[in-house]
Structures are given as C-alpha cells and as structure tokens.
Amino acid sequence: MALDLGQAAAPWRAVRAGNAARYLRAFVFAGIGTVLLIRVYLGMTGYPKLGGGNLHIAHMLWGGLLMVVAIGAATILYGRSARFAAAVVGGVGFGLFVDEVGKFITQDNDYFYRPAASIIYLVFAILLLLDRRWRNRAVPTRDQRRADAVDLALGGIVVGVTERQRADAIRSVGVPDDELDRAVLHLLEALPARDETAGRPWWRRPADWAGATRDRLAQRQWAINVAAGWIIAQPVLFPVIGVAIDAGRLETGPTVVAVLVTLVMTALGIAGAYRLRRDRAAAMRWFGLALSIDLMVGQVFKFTLNQFAAVPALAVDLLLLSIVNAAQLAAANPAEGSPRADIGGA
Numbered sequence: 001m002a003l004d005l006g007q008a009a010a011p012w013r014a015v016r017a018g019n020a021a022r023y024l025r026a027f028v029f030a031g032i033g034t035v036l037l038i039r040v041y042l043g044m045t046g047y048p049k050l051g052g053g054n055l056h057i058a059h060m061l062w063g064g065l066l067m068v069v070a071i072g073a074a075t076i077l078y079g080r081s082a083r084f085a086a087a088v089v090g091g092v093g094f095g096l097f098v099d100e101v102g103k104f105i106t107q108d109n110d111y112f113y114r115p116a117a118s119i120i121y122l123v124f125a126i127l128l129l130l131d132r133r134w135r136n137r138a139v140p141t142r143d144q145r146r147a148d149a150v151d152l153a154l155g156g157i158v159v160g161v162t163e164r165q166r167a168d169a170i171r172s173v174g175v176p177d178d179e180l181d182r183a184v185l186h187l188l189e190a191l192p193a194r195d196e197t198a199g200r201p202w203w204r205r206p207a208d209w210a211g212a213t214r215d216r217l218a219q220r221q222w223a224i225n226v227a228a229g230w231i232i233a234q235p236v237l238f239p240v241i242g243v244a245i246d247a248g249r250l251e252t253g254p255t256v257v258a259v260l261v262t263l264v265m266t267a268l269g270i271a272g273a274y275r276l277r278r279d280r281a282a283a284m285r286w287f288g289l290a291l292s293i294d295l296m297v298g299q300v301f302k303f304t305l306n307q308f309a310a311v312p313a314l315a316v317d318l319l320l321l322s323i324v325n326a327a328q329l330a331a332a333n334p335a336e337g338s339p340r341a342d343i344g345g346a
Helices: 020-045 059-076 080-098 101-105 116-135 142-159 163-173 179-190 204-218 221-232 234-246 252-275 280-332
Strands: none
Touching (some): 020 080, 020 116, 059 080, 080 142, 101 116, 116 280, 163 179, 204 280, 221 252, 221 280, 234 252, 234 280
C-alpha cells in the first residue's frame, strides 16, 4: 500500500544529505591542496607552458574536465563512496580552475595579480563557513533521517553495511510512525553485513588519527594556553611576519585592515583568557570568535600582502580553531565529550 504524502510531496522539494558537510569538506580540502601544489610546482619549474607555438593549454581547462568527471560521477552513480569521490575530483578540478582567477579579472591576463591569492582564499573560506554551519546544524527532520538511511542502503545493497552503520541508521529512523518508516527499517535489516575493518577506506585511518589527536590536545591545558598566546600576541606576530616575508611591498589599505583585525583578536583573546578558569566553555567561545574573525577577514588581507607565504599562519589558525572548538564542545557537554563523526561514513 503506497503512502499518500498529499501536499508535502512537491516535486521540487529537496532534502539535504546528512553527510553534506563531509562532502563539502572533502571538496574544499582537495581544492586548497591542489592550489598549493600548483603554486609550488610552477615556482620550482619556472612556470612552464603546455603546448607549442601560439598554443597555451591553461590548467583551468584540465580543471573544467575534472569537474565534468565529478558531475558525471555524482549524476550516474549510486552510493556515498561515489559521491565522496566526486567531491574530491571536483575539488581538484575547482582548484585548477580558481588558481587562474588573476587571468579572469585583469585586462592583461595577469596570473600574478597580487589580490588573486586573497580572492582564492576568500572563496574557500566561504565554503568552509558553510561546512561549519552544516556541522552545527539543527536536529534533522524525519524526512532527512529517512533519506539518510535509504542513502546508506543504496551503497549497502552492493557492498553491505557494518553492524555499527546499521544500528546507527536504525536508531536514527527511530520508532516507526507509518508504513514508510517500517519499510526503511526492513530494508536496513535486510542489507548484507560487512566486516567493520574490511574494505575500510585508506583515508579514514589518518582522518581518525587526526580527530583523536585533536580531541586529546583539546583536553591539554598547555594546548589551550598556546591558542590563547597565539591570539593575544597577534600585534607582535603580524608585523614581524609581514615585514620579514614581504619587506618593502606592504600596501597601506590591506595593512591597516589586517592590523585592526589583530587588535580585535588580541582584545577577544584577553577576554577569553580572563574567563578561562571560571567558565571554560565561554573562554573557548571567545577564542573561537577571535580565530574565526582572523580566518574570515584578517587572512583575506594578509594573503593580499604576503601572497601564498601567508599559508603557515593560516594553517596555525585552522589547527587552533579545531582544538578550541573541540574543547568548547567538551566543556559544554562534559558527559558526552567530543561529538562523533557523521553517521555511516562516506
């Protein structure tokens, strides 16, 4: 007997995937890694050209080809593994494409246009902001829980599911309210079983190690002290780093904005340090806000000033923000600790 959804079944209505943040994160990291590798490779090889005579095959064309491959994989293949692979391939393609943004926005097709680095950074920063928003999403609706369970089953029909995945999906569906819930639960129970370790993606092991290391650091007071020190010392660190890396080429506008951001960071860092002993969760919020402001505003202008030499400071910001976020969650929910990854894996 078919379930009548009535007016709720609008053909244009979409439900966001439960693992959307993970796919977006894979896309972004693949894109960032591609841009950095391109810049390093071209710098080491003297910026060679592919083609002969009057031809120059720009690497954005290869990026477009990879994005087509990614869209094709996501369009014609079932399962989370295919979607994850499409996210990685698409991220590499997008990295190849956006790396040449300087050519798109200048009349003389200047690949070395100085603000290009900050534009590339801003694009990926916005995507990471979306990832952060989706990871902090509200409790999923019943339709989302059902759709995620069926999405897991699509791949599980071929390769099976682990008992943990099955149990998590059944728990997510919850107590069946209607025939559709019962049908989803029957499907989950009928899926072939897969060993927990057999066929585990190779990238999950370093990812699990990184997550466990982050959680351990979030429990160490010295790691939190390092984060606080990094934030508070920005007025000292920024001029030293900026002048040492890009001496003689500092631009007034971006420099003023970057310095103002460092002063704001210091103020927020001091506020967080003042609250650290009395309210650890509140202190982590102040530290997280300071790092987020630097990532979303300060780093844009630091990339304009220092180009890709600003990458080390960006890496430190991201690492410390990850630790601070884990410490904030652990302080707010001491009984639960750090949150688990999205159900079901990629």
